[in-house]
Amino acid sequence: MTDPLHDRDTAEAALERVFRAVGPYLDALPERLVHDRSADRLLDELGGPLPEKGLGSLDSVDELLRVGTRAATHSTGPRFFHLVVGGATPAATAADWTASLLDQAGGLQISSPLAARVETVALGWLKELFGLPASYGGVITPSATLAHVTGLACARTWWGDRHGVDVAGQGLAGLPAMPVFSSGLVHPTSRKALQVLGCGRDTLRTFARDDAGRVDLPALEAALADLDGAPAVIVGNLGDVYAGECDPLDAFADLAERYGAWLHVDGAFGMFATLSPRTAHLAAGVERAHSITADGHKWLNVPYDCGFSFVRERAYQTRTFGPWGVSYLPEADGRDPDYNTLGPESSRRARALPVWATLRAYGRDGHRAMVERHLDVADHLGGLLDAEPDFELLAPPQLCIVSFRYRPEGVAEEHLDELNSRLNEAILRDGRVYVGNATYRGVRGLRCAIVNWRTTREDAELLVRVLRELTAELAGRA
Template identity: 60%
Template sequence: MTDLLGRVHAAAGPYLESLATRPVQDGDALDLLASLGGPLPAAGEDPARVIDRLLAVGTAAATTSSGPRFFHFVTGGVTPAALAADWTAALLDQNAFSRISSPFAHEVETVALGWLRELFGLPATWGGALVASATFANFTALGCATHWWGFQHGVDTAADGLAELPRIPVLSSGYVHASARKALQMLGHGRNAVTVCARDDVGRVDLPLMRRHLESLRGAPAVVIANAGEVNTGDFDPVAELAALAEEFGCWLHVDGAFGLFAALSPRTAGLVAGIERADSIAADGHKWLNVPYESGFALIKDPARLTAAFGMPGAAYLPGAGDPAAGYALSGPESSRRARSLPIWATLAAYGKEGHRAMVEKHLDLAQHLARRVDAAPDLQRLAEVPLCIVCFRAAPPGVTDLDDLNRRLGAALLADGRVYAGTTVYNGQVALRPAIVNWRTTESDVDFFVDVIRELLPGLT
């Protein structure tokens, strides 16, 4: 088996070194994908040849979203310590289900959750769950909110469900993310459960409108979602003001901080998340600004008992149950058997510390400002929003072009087809725009410059 692993290790060095300069996507290499298909093999094939083929195709056709020039979505890379720890998690193949299935994985998860609380300045009394993604961090947090809400109505929703209950009132600004809606959808509330209180087309919160909605509930329990990091510009809902409203009306306050929670790491941006300690739940995703692999979402919950109430397993005689010292995190989160996804989180925090991660965040803040300056200095580009964090929202606006939405849509497609750098388009304030997000530890100023250069190189061919 080590022979197979040696093949992966041998491929790793050249692949990782290539990330600094290779295109995000080599379109020609996609032709190789066909060699992985065909019908299910009857007899199998030499495993060494299988792994060689996977590596040959994978290292050529991979989308280097872990490289420094991928600004699409909000996608971090993987720090060296996190990647080595992820290999360790695969090697040891621990089941982070319970103390009895792996005391090692259980302990590392306990330490990792504690360190995450410290990283964001939250009290040690908070509970938490390591989950698959930002979507499931929202799912876990809003699952706790659901159980709290049912309890106010005298129903244990974990046991008896939502059938006897009215629709849950959920209020947020227009910044509410699709993943929070999907979480509500999967929890049985429907994606349309959110009442959006926005004062403009951008989605900024309308606090007086939210107050009127809350008043109209006449004391019925409700959930307020504060969005710490909007995806188009990196703007924030005013968390403290939403916390004050939630406290006044006795609501559950959930903070969706998928990437924005990391603003807490720098004194330059900590003000953006002031008040998060007043929330009942917070969701974030480590594959974004922590720079750990996928499957690294986490939910932090003020009252840990809510996690076990909402996500405890029904009993089974062959499994450890609630109160059993052999039990563990499967009873306080959505999943049962899980890989030891705590290892990369533990390793990156151990290796680079609070200071190292603060420095990474501040480097990205600087790079975003640098990109904003480059955009502002370019006569054919137009910035559309302030840059409070790590996202720069702008569009191409060369003199004389009238249909800028069409141009920017074609520019977005041309960028992806070109493949040297990746960024996605969005619609911001009714205008088609690019919204590069800078959260990868590998990204340098020259990568950001290269991004601007590629755009300005492509533009003349599109007008």
């Protein structure tokens, strides 16, 4: 096999191979190990020298399926709790295949009116889902990190205006550091965005009243007042990764209005709190933010990778990321914009297709039902662990996060961190469930994130059974 032109008649057959693998793979997910370490040896079989003469589509797809279905981390299944990672709903998976089939250049209206229209509709539906004003601008990004870059870059443009400088055109040279304030709940991706934007990750100052990171509002207000009218950015956090804690966004919005600040909200998974009457109060005030970040490959359960950025004034997006100003890239003329002038990407996959499909397939009611079920599973897991004599919750379950640690009787406090690290390693080696280590409030424990559309109470119960088995083995070796 040489020129791909000679391989064109195999496209349907290659896709057929993948299609035939779908049923057996998905059907086996409930019984599969989340990760089978014994299959890691297969990864070496994907390497070797680059073939001089290609082996063809069918052979290559067969090899990838042979290794991939065995050696992959099966995070699309119901028991991957390690990171805040959803799976991919049936509608989203099929639409993602469609995105690959159509292979649209999704940044320009002229290159794909389809991609532009689907993104416009999907963003409108997301604003309805989250209760955001329809007037907000938006863009789909590869991740929450790039969504933070989008929102905070717009904040940087706004901040430059207040110093009389067009930052997009002239840069930051000669300007003071942009003040950025947050609580102790702030996620590293917000700092990373500031790092990428040239503002400096370490310029962000946090104000916390306790070791959980909850905000010290008087201290935050005092810092804003000390600026004596100079502009600043406040980062609010809707769902931290350790305990699901949320900043009081209404109070943050009040401070932003009082001191003329820009409010940016990190709602990577916490934006979905707006869907349930049980948790909507946690998001009160998010609709007053100037920019908002959310993730699609978390609680929306669309394939990697997908994030969202919403900006109150779309003009800041256009000024920050566009226009191109070259003749071969004409500006959009119509109701759908060129999305590569509203965010950091120029070459853009049509990520909106799976977002549109899953929202259309399940609607508001379906997504609310999924969130409600995950809240129930988190509460159920918390109750099971609370009833276990050798485990303690590190915080009450909030949203989809359950953090806990193994604390058997008779083990000295100074040995518990190492014991919990050993337990986590045993869980990952076992592979039936996947749980992550985390240090919260100064102690080492384990953390579960429950966002996969397949996850039910039975998966939480299996996790507890696995914990009992593995801790018994650890105790036997002690």
